Amino acid sequence: MDILSVIQKQYLNFSNKERLIADYILMESSRMQNINITVLASRIGVSSGTITRFCKKIGCATFADLKIQLSSAIKPPKAYKENDPLNQVYSFYKQVIERTNNMMDRSALERIINEILGARFVYIYGLGNSGLTANEFMLRLIRMGFQGQSISDSHLMLINSSIVSKKDLVIAFSVSGETMEVVNSAAIARKNKCRVLCITSFIDSSLAQNADYCFVVPNSALIDKDRFFNNQFPFIYVIDLLTTIFLENEMIRQKMNITINTIIEQSHVKKT
Numbered sequence: 001m002d003i004l005s006v007i008q009k010q011y012l013n014f015s016n017k018e019r020l021i022a023d024y025i026l027m028e029s030s031r032m033q034n035i036n037i038t039v040l041a042s043r044i045g046v047s048s049g050t051i052t053r054f055c056k057k058i059g060c061a062t063f064a065d066l067k068i069q070l071s072s073a074i075k076p077p078k079a080y081k082e083n084d085p086l087n088q089v090y091s092f093y094k095q096v097i098e099r100t101n102n103m104m105d106r107s108a109l110e111r112i113i114n115e116i117l118g119a120r121f122v123y124i125y126g127l128g129n130s131g132l133t134a135n136e137f138m139l140r141l142i143r144m145g146f147q148g149q150s151i152s153d154s155h156l157m158l159i160n161s162s163i164v165s166k167k168d169l170v171i172a173f174s175v176s177g178e179t180m181e182v183v184n185s186a187a188i189a190r191k192n193k194c195r196v197l198c199i200t201s202f203i204d205s206s207l208a209q210n211a212d213y214c215f216v217v218p219n220s221a222l223i224d225k226d227r228f229f230n231n232q233f234p235f236i237y238v239i240d241l242l243t244t245i246f247l248e249n250e251m252i253r254q255k256m257n258i259t260i261n262t263i264i265e266q267s268h269v270k271k272t
Contacts, residue, residue: 002073003066004029005103006058008218012204014054017046021054025070032070037063073102092220093233099218100234104241108215112171113245115197115213116141119169122148123189125157125182126173133173133235140243145255154181161185166193174198175219175231177205186210199235 001009007022014022024044025032032040040063041048051063060066116122122141126134131152138150151157158181164170170189174182177200186196187210198211201219208214217234247253 002102003058003060003069004073004099005218008099008103008201009203009216010058011219012202014057017050018054018057020044020046021051025066029070029074032067096218096220096233097237100237103216103218109238109241109245111213112197112215112242115169115195116146116171119195120147120167122146122169122171123160123164124148124150124171124173125185126150126152127154127157127179127181129232130173130175130179130182130235133232133239134171136236137171137173137239140239143256143259144243144246144252145259157181157185158188161188161194162192164189164192164194166195168194170194170196172196172198172200172207172211173235174200174205174207175221175235176200177202177207179207183207183210199238201234 004026007026011019011022021040021044024040035043037048037051041051044051055061055063055066058066060069122138124134124138124141126132131150134150134152138148141148149160151160161170161184170186172182172186177183177198183206186198186207190196190210190212196211197213197215198207199215199217200207201217202208203214203216215238217238220231220233247256
């Protein structure tokens with residue numbers, strides 16, 4: 001795991017001043033090589049000693065060691081004009097993909113795959129933007145032959161969590177891991193002995209504490225929070241990976257082809 005992923009993973013354990021340092025590093029990592037600790041301290045509004053302690057907290061012996069690890073964790077960004085939105089968006093998504101890929105664990109993906117394969121019914125929770133992601137994942141699972149339902153209404157989520165059983169699986173999406181309706185529903189589902197997996201950006205979040213297993217993805221707001229970018233992109237990336245792994249199975253791929261052919265055939269029927 002590279003140093004940027006380490007900072008992301010420990011983010012919730014940082015103090016307020018340490019989060020200021022973390023925010024700067026995560027969003028300005030490409031500019032860290034030409035800055036000394038005194039200038040950085042002044043720019044962030046903390047002491048040099050706080051930065052030194054932060055470095056040790058994330059496993060770096062010194063500030064110089066931090067910069068060395070940063071240089072190996074990032075690649076120079078593609079040059080673009082400041083007023084060129086096409087290249088700005090490209091640069092952002094490239095960083096999100098690289099950071100998500102660096103945090104990816106094939107064995108963890110396979111664990112999610114096995115949990116889905118072993119479940120009688122898969123319920124996918126998410127509110128707001130995460131609800132849209134839940135719907136997307138549900139549609140893909142159904143088209144591959146799984147029994148699933150996405151729930152993006154807080155009341156229905158609570159109702160559903162009260163009647164699930166140990167034969168079912170709940171997958172909860174939340175960037176912050178602190179959406180209380182999702183957290184409470186996950187906790188109730190676990191009380192009913194239902195397996196709960198969560199996909200979030202913070203391993204120490206309330207949602208993670210109420211899940212049997214937590215899959216961590218980057219928080220895109222920690223890459224750039226000054227623009228209106230899609231904060232669900234890391235989730236979609238994971239869904240794409242899971243779907244790709246599923247379709248390596250011949251039987252699942254055949255079921256998907258059946259659903260595709262059915263849609264095509266029905267579209268032809270309507271036209272005629």
